[in-house]
Amino acid sequence: MKKFLITVLIFILPLLILGYLADIFLTNALKKSKADEFGVWNDIYNGKINEDLLIYGGSRAWVHFDPKILLDSLNLSVYNIGLNGHNFWLQKLRHEILLRYNEAPEVIIYAVDLMTLGKRPDLYNSDQFLPYMTSDTLVAKAISSYEGYGKYDAKVPLIRYLGKWKTSISAVKIAMAPDRQKSDRIKGYQGKNLEWNSDFDNAVEEMGGRFTMELDSLSVVMFDEFLAECQKKNIKIIFVAPPEYIDGQLFVENRPEIMGVFASFGQKYNIPYYDYSNDSMSFNKYYFYNSTHMNIRGAELFSKKLVMDMKNDKVLEGLAKN
Template identity: 35%
Template sequence: MLQKFWLKLALIITIPLMSLSLMAYMVDSGLRKSNHTALAEWNALFNAKINADLLILGSSRAAFHISPYILDTTLRLNSYNLGMSAWRFDMQWTRFKLYLEHNKAPKYIVHNVDLYGFAKRKNLVDYQQFLPYLNEPLLMNNLTGIKGEFNNFQKYMPMYKYANDWDLAWEGFKCYAGVPNVAHTNKYKGYQGNDIPWDNQFEKFKKKYPKGINYAIEKDVKVSFEEYLQFCQKKGIKVILVYAPEYFEVQPFYKNKNSFNILCQNAVNKYGCTFLDYTNDSLCFEKKWFYNSQHLNKKGAEVFSAKLAKDLKKLGVGR
């Protein structure tokens, strides 16, 4: 009797686990082929479909500001935008490492750098983009030790990570089965222009920080930044650091701009980078080009991309 009990118990546990494991395999595999807006860039990266001559890195100020279409048209090369909204240099460096594992090295990197980008992110944001790739050690290293990090149930219990994302899981099932007309991204080679009006985020920022704000440059992130620049120098990858336009009224609120400028100047002197600083560009002085103090709207981004493309061409980038 006891032996039958344990056999039944083993079956009760094993069969559901096997079924869930099969479901998880199907969902993950399908999502890794999906063109879902949260996953398209990661999937292109892991499936070796980028292989860019020029790679664009950075935060949302890269993802929303620099159009590969405009760069490609002017420079006559193949560019791709791997900017990550809300994520900072440590994740950007990780994304580049993963890119190199699956794609050819670029000749050029246009890396938008931000004042706030040299301190590690303290919480998990836009988590859906990582769900099919929780088995990637390099990626998980960046997602460990932060608020809201993936727990062991999400990492190791089949399908548990999709408990709050059944629509995404269903997308994975459909992609796995080859069902047509599944979700499609509205981005072009990673770039997304935002055709939206001026919001009230800058007004909230001014109320929150009436005396300004000092963004930290953390020592270990600074060390990683130099490792990245040294790596690119050794590989013969030309790095162009870019500080994209921002609405001029926000600039007096920054208390660490001098430290940031020293960091960028060191990159120029020590690692042969070029630094294109658009702090005083004419775009910065007209609100019509922005939807908040940090982000250009679609028209502003396209005007900026055209300016950037011309400046890159002057540097000898392209054909």
């Protein structure tokens, strides 16, 4: 028995050391990643986002607002920190960490949609939190309410990498050739060169008809606090509801009520609200690859339209650079 226990200990010891070192290796490599959400998180943590204007929101921010078009027309530096697949709950986390390591922006364009004030139960694309969830308690706390990581993942080294072979292989590649990385996101934005696909038809089939979406009451309160905080810090907010394909709009029964919440917040805090739900683009599949996301054609046209509208309304007048 004694021999067995000693053998087990001798066997396990290198594994524990290896596990600890592997955690450091993988985490450090991912902190240099430029891919997808990693790139944006790393830019945030490295204090590289000091632009005048930031785009906030979910995937409809990420694929719709082209910073280059906004920069050329508005003469403001722009970065798109749209967080794919997540609601305000984690968009706010991104905002808080951004303010910790970067200068506050002068303007935030908030891409609001039906999902902004909901809360999904699962931690979509959970890998993006791997490098920071052990070192940043804010991240660990924010993601703890999701079905994703276990309670030991943020505390025990390497455990969170269990089954994450794709990300681990990417980390090894980054460590071996950090300069060979390519990022699909330019200043956080990623135009999608796609045509209309079957996503919407699949969703209709799966849902079996119109459905209602739920607001997360805590997210609504947090959103209110966020707007108040921005007002206090003199950060100008602009709400934008980008075009959404009409069939998709009709698919959600309580869409008017949900979008009405943003209109109410707009009134409360005197926030300009640009709603493109009824824009001609929303009636043309040519600009979309599914009902909620425009392709690169649509995104570029929409970005230009938005700039024009904001210029016409002079909403950015009075900013330091204008």
